[in-house]
Amino acid sequence: MATYQASRLPVFNGPAAWGAILAPAPARPTLAAATGCDIAILGGGFAGLSAARRLKQIDPGLDVVILDAARISEGGTGRNSGFMIDLPHELTSSDYAGGAGDSHDRQLTRLNRHAIDFASEAVGEYAIPPGYFQRAGKINAAASDAGMAANASYARHLRNLDEAHEMLDAKAMHEVTGSAYYGGGLYTPGTAMLQPAGYVRGLAAGLERMGVQIYENAAVLTIESAAQGWQLRTAQGAVQAQKIIMANNGHLERFGFKRGQLMHIMLNACMTEELPEDAIRALGGHACWGATPADPMGTTVRRIGPAQGGNRIVIRQGGYYRPGMQTSTRDLARLTRAMRQKFDARFPMLAGIRFQYAWSGHLCLSKNAVSVMRELEPDLYAACVQNGLGSARGTLTGIGAAELACGRTSAITDFFATQNEPTRLPPHPFDSIGANAYLRWKEWRARLE
Numbered sequence: 001m002a003t004y005q006a007s008r009l010p011v012f013n014g015p016a017a018w019g020a021i022l023a024p025a026p027a028r029p030t031l032a033a034a035t036g037c038d039i040a041i042l043g044g045g046f047a048g049l050s051a052a053r054r055l056k057q058i059d060p061g062l063d064v065v066i067l068d069a070a071r072i073s074e075g076g077t078g079r080n081s082g083f084m085i086d087l088p089h090e091l092t093s094s095d096y097a098g099g100a101g102d103s104h105d106r107q108l109t110r111l112n113r114h115a116i117d118f119a120s121e122a123v124g125e126y127a128i129p130p131g132y133f134q135r136a137g138k139i140n141a142a143a144s145d146a147g148m149a150a151n152a153s154y155a156r157h158l159r160n161l162d163e164a165h166e167m168l169d170a171k172a173m174h175e176v177t178g179s180a181y182y183g184g185g186l187y188t189p190g191t192a193m194l195q196p197a198g199y200v201r202g203l204a205a206g207l208e209r210m211g212v213q214i215y216e217n218a219a220v221l222t223i224e225s226a227a228q229g230w231q232l233r234t235a236q237g238a239v240q241a242q243k244i245i246m247a248n249n250g251h252l253e254r255f256g257f258k259r260g261q262l263m264h265i266m267l268n269a270c271m272t273e274e275l276p277e278d279a280i281r282a283l284g285g286h287a288c289w290g291a292t293p294a295d296p297m298g299t300t301v302r303r304i305g306p307a308q309g310g311n312r313i314v315i316r317q318g319g320y321y322r323p324g325m326q327t328s329t330r331d332l333a334r335l336t337r338a339m340r341q342k343f344d345a346r347f348p349m350l351a352g353i354r355f356q357y358a359w360s361g362h363l364c365l366s367k368n369a370v371s372v373m374r375e376l377e378p379d380l381y382a383a384c385v386q387n388g389l390g391s392a393r394g395t396l397t398g399i400g401a402a403e404l405a406c407g408r409t410s411a412i413t414d415f416f417a418t419q420n421e422p423t424r425l426p427p428h429p430f431d432s433i434g435a436n437a438y439l440r441w442k443e444w445r446a447r448l449e
């Protein structure tokens with residue numbers, strides 16, 4: 001009999017701001033008794049909710065339960081920057097292109113667009129407010145010669161792929177962002193910009209209307225094989241399920257799977273207070289835009305508006321390798337100071353504007369950029385390890401795991417079936433020492449971006 005026990009549960013540092021700026025979500029029950037279902041999903045982020053939606057598309061009669069250790073939109077999914085990107089987005093490269101070749105990148109782009117369409121259909125079907133999902137595109141913003149060179153190199157790659165893009169000069173960047181900081185940019189139209197909390201709360205509410213049962217603050221402590229299927233136990237309850245989909249991203253390792261193969265990176269972000277009228281005038285620029293850095297190790301900046309929860313700026317920086325999947329309060333304070341400097345350099349006209357929220361979140365990578373989307377044990381599936389692009393990749397792994405659990409194959413299941421196992425990492429503490437030294441060096445090189 002197989003038993004998998006969670007060695008630790010997720011710990012979140014700082015508020016999940018995207019949810020905090022919206023009206024409070026109605027409380028859902030925690031699991032306080034024993035129940036049963038056809039398929040139980042562990043984790044209610046992009047992957048888990050997408051898996052539930054796909055299961056219900058395949059068979060509306062399926063009895064589906066989702067359990068999350070936190071509230072919906074409090075975990076990794078509610079802590080990100082909200083770029084649902086269609087194009088290759090390889091964080092370990094110097095310009096996102098990655099080295100897997102044009103044919104792989106074309107395939108990945110097709111799949112990412114499938115994920116974006118899947119999300120867009122959900123927005124329509126579940127009446128999710130349009131401000132929470134906008135096909136607005138994004139800019140790779142460059143501030144230094146190295147950043148401009150990275151954009152030029154990425155543009156060459158996009159030309160090879162026949163992908164639409166537009167180079168922006170400093171004046172155009174100023175017009176969009178209101179900031180004179182950037183020397184240029186590379187606009188690509190296919191990215192969907194999410195209000196991540198609004199989007200996943202809308203997904204969860206839509207799924208509930210289709211009969212999916214969602215339990216919050218229901219951390220799964222053990223997964224045990226049972227006479228028929230599996231049993232999940234929480235502190236106060238249990239779920240007996242024919243099949244299980246683990247959609248808990250890097251926390252998969254906490255249950256003993258893929259130990260020593262997953263890289264846990266903590267990223268940090270800040271959101272300003274609501275910009276007053278005079279600050280909005282002083283800032284200028286467009287009302288909504290999103291800029292990823294030309295060098296993946298630089299700073300991401302977004303300007304959001306009332307349709308996302310207020311006129312605010314969101315900034316993201318810093319990647320620390322933390323096998324414990326947790327940021328210390330000291331790390332967060334240090335990175336918040338660093339983000340303030342980046343913010344001031346870009347927006348000197350907003351010197352008096354406070355950061356209202358500062359938080360950290362978790363990104364799970366594998367060294368060879370593969371996900372873990374497969375059957376781990378009979379009737380136990382994983383939709384995990386989203387690498388740098390959890391909104392699109394999480395959606396895809398969720399769809400794929402649902403299809404596998406229903407015995408279906410598709411372009412998505414085929415894609416993940418060809419992926420290797422995540423490469424083994426050096427043992428602790430050499431993995432942390434090596435990775436952090438590398439990240440600091442990359443970050444220093446990208447310091448102006």
Ligand SMILES: Cc1cc2nc3c(=O)[nH]c(=O)nc-3n(C[C@H](O)[C@H](O)[C@H](O)COP(=O)(O)OP(=O)(O)OC[C@H]3O[C@@H](n4cnc5c(N)ncnc54)[C@H](O)[C@@H]3O)c2cc1C
Binds near residue numbers: 047068363384389394
């Ligand atoms: C600051 C920051 C910015 C980012 N920006 C972007 C971006 O712009 N675009 C992008 O695509 N990605 C971005 N990411 C990455 C993205 O957020 C993640 O890849 C994504 O959240 C992964 O989705 P998921 O559903 O696989 O996992 P998660 O969102 O982490 O969801 C997993 C869920 O499992 C739950 N869980 C874990 N253990 C248990 C347990 N034992 N029992 C029950 N539940 C459990 C957790 O509470 C969590 O809610 C960013 C990440 C950070 C931190």
